[in-house]
Amino acid sequence: xxxxxxxxxxxxxxxxxxxxxxxxxxxxxxxxxxxxxxxxxxxxxxxxxxxxxxxxxxxxxxxxxxxxxxxxxxxxxxxxxxxxxxxxxxxxxxxxxxxxxxxxxxxxxxxxxxxxxxxxxxxxxxxxxxxxxxxxxx
Numbered sequence: 001x002x003x004x005x006x007x008x009x010x011x012x013x014x015x016x017x018x019x020x021x022x023x024x025x026x027x028x029x030x031x032x033x034x035x036x037x038x039x040x041x042x043x044x045x046x047x048x049x050x051x052x053x054x055x056x057x058x059x060x061x062x063x064x065x066x067x068x069x070x071x072x073x074x075x076x077x078x079x080x081x082x083x084x085x086x087x088x089x090x091x092x093x094x095x096x097x098x099x100x101x102x103x104x105x106x107x108x109x110x111x112x113x114x115x116x117x118x119x120x121x122x123x124x125x126x127x128x129x130x131x132x133x134x135x136x137x138x
Contacts, residue, residue: 010052015040018114019118019119021064021114022111022115023115024057024061025061025107025110025111027057028054028058028107029104029107029108029111030062031050031053031054031057032050032054032088032100032104032107033104034046034050035047035050035054035091035095035100036100037050038050039091039095039097039100046088047095048092051091051092051100052092054088055085055088055089058081058085058088058107061077061081062081062082062085065077065078065081074120077110080106083106084103084106084107087099087102087103088100088103
């Protein structure tokens with residue numbers, strides 16, 4: 001009976017983590033959308049504020065990766081987060097909406113994968129998302 005209780009506790013904790021990560025993706029994508037709008041309006045301070053918020057969330061996602069136990073998935077996610085950070089910095093420095101679009105696209109694919117994980121307990125990060133981040137970075 002105790003084993004079943006422990007199993008349920010792990011299941012709930014995993015489910016909660018997936019929800020939290022999904023919410024972080026929702027938040028960072030929202031910050032990028034607001035930054036894009038601020039950029040369009042010529043609001044440099046607002047653009048910088050929301051790109052900064054987006055960068056903070058991506059930094060938090062990056063810091064949660066367990067590189068020792070995460071294996072290839074953690075390495076790929078780390079590369080993707082590095083790519084997104086690069087795009088956010090570029091967008092902020094150069095008022096580059098295309099860079100914001102690229103960051104948002106990668107994050108949207110990852111968000112979809114995490115939402116699928118919440119539904120199916122399996123995650124499939126599409127190869128094109130991983131290779132797109134690496135190709136664009138080079």
